Amino acid sequence: MKKLLFVYNPHAGKGLLKPKVSDIIDIFVKAGYDVTAYPTQSYQDAYRKVTEYTDPYDLVVCSGGDGTIDEVVTGMMGREKKIPIGYIPTGTTNDFANSLKIPRDILRAADNAVNGAQFPCDIGQFNEDIFVYIAAFGLFTDVSYQTNQTAKNLLGHLAYVLEGTKRIFNIPSYRIKVTHDGETIEDEFIFGMVTNSRSVGGFRNMVGKNVAFDDGVFEVTLIKMPKNPIELQEIITALLLEQTDSKHMYSFKSGHLTFESLEEIPWTLDGEFGGDHDFVEIYNLKQALNIMVPKKHVEELSVSGKKEKNK
Numbered sequence: 380m381k382k383l384l385f386v387y388n389p390h391a392g393k394g395l396l397k398p399k400v401s402d403i404i405d406i407f408v409k410a411g412y413d414v415t416a417y418p419t420q421s422y423q424d425a426y427r428k429v430t431e432y433t434d435p436y437d438l439v440v441c442s443g444g445d446g447t448i449d450e451v452v453t454g455m456m457g458r459e460k461k462i463p464i465g466y467i468p469t470g471t472t473n474d475f476a477n478s479l480k481i482p483r484d485i486l487r488a489a490d491n492a493v494n495g496a497q498f499p500c501d502i503g504q505f506n507e508d509i510f511v512y513i514a515a516f517g518l519f520t521d522v523s524y525q526t527n528q529t530a531k532n533l534l535g536h537l538a539y540v541l542e543g544t545k546r547i548f549n550i551p552s553y554r555i556k557v558t559h560d561g562e563t564i565e566d567e568f569i570f571g572m573v574t575n576s577r578s579v580g581g582f583r584n585m586v587g588k589n590v591a592f593d594d595g596v597f598e599v600t601l602i603k604m605p606k607n608p609i610e611l612q613e614i615i616t617a618l619l620l621e622q623t624d625s626k627h628m629y630s631f632k633s634g635h636l637t638f639e640s641l642e643e644i645p646w647t648l649d650g651e652f653g654g655d656h657d658f659v660e661i662y663n664l665k666q667a668l669n670i671m672v673p674k675k676h677v678e679e680l681s682v683s684g685k686k687e688k689n690k
């Protein structure tokens with residue numbers, strides 16, 4: 380019999396998951412799995428469980444928010460034998476799940492986790508750490524962002540904070556040397572993100588339209604420090620209109636880049652604190668992990684599907 384490990388955060392998503400756990404396990408059993416269910420007990424417990432298990436599982440299904448999928452993927456990436464991951468999202472934003480077309484309905488997501496298709500998804504290496512869909516630095520990476528769920532709307536929060544800024548020299552900025560694909564950018568930045576997602580904080584258009592999850596490259600967006608109130612207003616407008624503004628932003632794709640700075644900069648990985656760093660090296664680990672997605676959407680997530688369409 381196939382073996383499935385179900386790791387879930389019973390407190391995620393306002394307790395919506397808890398009353399459905401029995402139905403979820405029933406879906407797994409009907410799909411032919413012997414199920415081990417594990418409710419996480421604390422922060423980093425999902426990571427620990429996936430890192431330490433010794434049973435020969437065929438599939439790991441996790442349920443929770445961004446933090447849970449980040450922990451499970453990070454744990455799996457550290458294992459020698461990587462097995463597919465199914466995801467039942469119950470968090471508040473779920474950019475990654477939406478991008479991968481994973482159903483929002485809990486039971487449909489459970490069905491997708493066992494009956495969907497394996498999609499070889501790119502994963503991010505961030506120094507010694509792993510991220511699934513976003514690594515970012517800048518204004519929002521303060522304490523309030525880390526504790527306040529509503530602030531998970533990254534770019535909306537960014538626009539909000541900028542609008543509340545009376546004087547531009549109050550905006551924290553970082554002098555960074557960014558190196559990618561034989562190019563070097565040295566500038567003063569207020570925000571930067573490296574993403575594998577079609578939306579960030581619910582914003583769909585900022586990261587560009589031609590996003591593929593298996594093409595070996597991330598979308599990179601860097602916002603420059605405004606030099607005067609007019610530039611500040613232009614940045615806010617671009618954020619609110621969800622447009623990249625080449626005058627104030629760098630926007631490119633890359634599979635390998637570094638960030639060097641004199642001071643240590645706080646980063647966030649998948650919405651969780653990712654540490655303070657004066658050197659960051661990011662690699663796109665191409666097609667490193669199989670994630671269960673709806674069969675009918677495999678092609679549109681893939682770079683090969685895009686090539687077909689462009690013919």
Ligand SMILES: [Mg+2]
Binds near residue numbers: 575596597
């Ligand atoms: Mg990509």
